[in-house]
Amino acid sequence: MTATRFSQARQRSIFLVASGMSTAGSFAGLTAKGWILMNGTENPMLLALHFAALSLPTLLVSGPAGVRTDRVGCETVLIQAQWALLAAGLLGALSIPLLEGTAQVGALLGSTLLVGIASAYELTARNKYCALLVDEPTQLAPYLTSFSVVFNVGKLVGPPIGGWLVALTGAATALSLDALTYLLPIASVIWLLKPNLEQEQRSGNQEHASLLHAWRDCGPTLRHVLRFTAVICLVGFFHPGLAPLIAADTIGPDPRDLGLFTSVLAAGSITGGLVLQRNSHRFCQRPCLTLGCFALITALAQLGMAKGETRGLVLMMAFLIGAGTAGLLSSTNLITQVGSKQVMRGRMAGLSQIAFLGGGGLSGILAAAITLTLGLKSAFAIAGGIGLALAIVEISQRGQTVLDETNKLRSV
Template identity: 75%
Template sequence: MSGSGSHNGQRILFLIASGMSTAGSFAGLTAKGWILMEQTADPMVLALHFAALSLPTMLVSGPAGVRTDRVGCERVLIQAQWALLGAGLLAALAIPMLEGQTQVLMLLASTLLAGVAGAYELTARNKYCALLVDDTRQLAPYLTSFSVVFNVGKLVGPLLGGWLVTLTGPAQALTLDAATYLLPIASVIWLLKPRLELEQRSTPGKTASLSVAWRDCGSTLRNVLTFTALMCVVGFFHPGLGPLIAARELGTAPMDLALFTSVLALGSIAGGIVLQRNSHRFCSRPSLTLAGFGLITALAQLGMARGGSTIFVLAMTLLIGAGTAGLLSSSNLITQVGAPQILRGRMAGLSQIAFLGGGGLSGLIAAQLTISLGLPTTFAITGGIGVVLALWEIWRRGGTMLTEVRSA
């Protein structure tokens, strides 16, 4: 296939396949979270579950970025998708074959494998997207489209997962998770025709390292990564403690967790749409954009600390979803459009280290604070620190401008 029209159809196909896979993934995560909450009711176990998904990025996102830039994004993308399928099957088999602590350990192991494979998949996908656009101006809105589709999957997946757990048990949700990975695998292998001849690969040696990408990306992008990491360490713990937050604020039934997760997703969709419609303008003011989304999250966390009616809690949950989605998506977007093509695999790896690695640490820190001080106090501490960090970034670097790199 060639030409603007055919590439447009391919971009839509890739979005749909990725969105359906995301919905299956969140159905599986909802089922796992409910099982862990039902069997342990331990905040630390829930935090470890999210850490197993996110903390591998601190170890493997760097090598994933280096490998993507060296051997090619399509090859790494296909390999990562097969590994994600294996992780999904491991979780699905754990339900009928195991029980008790062994089952819990197997579920955590499957999530750990998914975290490792997901780091490679996201890194390769970011660079792969640039090979599906016909004009460099299309890259920013296309990347943000993945944020919207991802968050639609976050909305549909938990509802589907909660419904399957309620009616048929968690095995069905986990089986769905595994099956949906077949969709992006099939699309990349047989249906998509990216412009691979335009891909720039790094040569083996010291110039292909992660440290070179960190050095060569420039001070503005380094600040984007540093600020994102700080904000995530402080306040990106709601995915890990979601089952606990839902149980304390809404109820302990599977659909209560599904409601909480879906409201988060609605907020994420809203944040993603705002970013998509203003992608070039928001890219041009990176610190103001990141700090603005971070401030929304922090203020909502202070609202959760205050507490109130169910409607108020859900409203704060919506804002947390919007703020965190905007922060993570804009960080990924800015580092991609602001870096040359030869660095984009490694920049995607650095972005993942910043927001998923930071989020994994945040979950463990928040879990310990919750055990020691309680959930409302934890929200108050993280929200207060987040407000200070966001306002400081706006005051210090709010006027910083970024010029997009005009190369696919």
């Protein structure tokens, strides 16, 4: 291994570790916010709005984020987004000692909204940035899926940290940790990483550099991947927003019960991410079969939650939901990045975010409405039934679809 190649490999590891630690702090903060809102209001719609504040900005922001990333450069956008995340985290932390009642709830929702906006820019820039840290085109797919694994490890350790911090020291400590961990990726990008910026292809301010042109130029297979992801997330990607309610209804009301539930979800997500990472090239080749199978796992687990009456069964189904949804979302991101040209990868990341986080935010609101009228188990049953039908149709009708080999191995 040459010195340069070793340096690039070490840089990739540094970026992964910094992102993972920041993710753990973020989920500790989100857990703390969710518990505060649930404990103070016991309103599932407010929890859904909290998750919507995190995810729905992607419907409006991810497109401009992708366009800006392709135009001005991924490193610039990445650094700006990370500073914005730090500011948003500090807003949430300061709201605990300084505000009370409705004002505090508004500040927490505002903090999460700003995190959602900044995260849209951070993710689009990070996806394109990763291609500048690899030595060969074939390294891109496993490196991108490594972020899924690290992200879900953060989801695993963050919620119990958040739950314990809330129980032992108060919510302000958890939210302060959330804010401070954003300093880690900022420091790594500014001082430690030296990506090969000469490889980056920028679109400039040309007419064809719009989000609409990326949608048209990405090809029919990637367009279908985005459409299917949006629909399946709209149907059944509500568990992040309603996690405090689900945990309280099925396990217990203590913040540590919420930490346990979200950690089991994260453990399933890690498993789904590892399966995808070890089969990244093969799964890219059959995109519709991959997405359909992960959607099938999620739907069956949701039907299991609708019938779950024991703590063990609930946790088992939560594990499968985590595996299915993580595999679905990571596959969408992987397929759209590896299957598109480097010059449009920022915009493709934006389109992917619109598909899964936009659909997920709306899904939480729909599920909360069903829960208020019919109950939580009915929400799981309806989502699982519709998701099962969509997954079966996808596998049976498009399971043999192959992503063009030249696209899959396109130069980074």
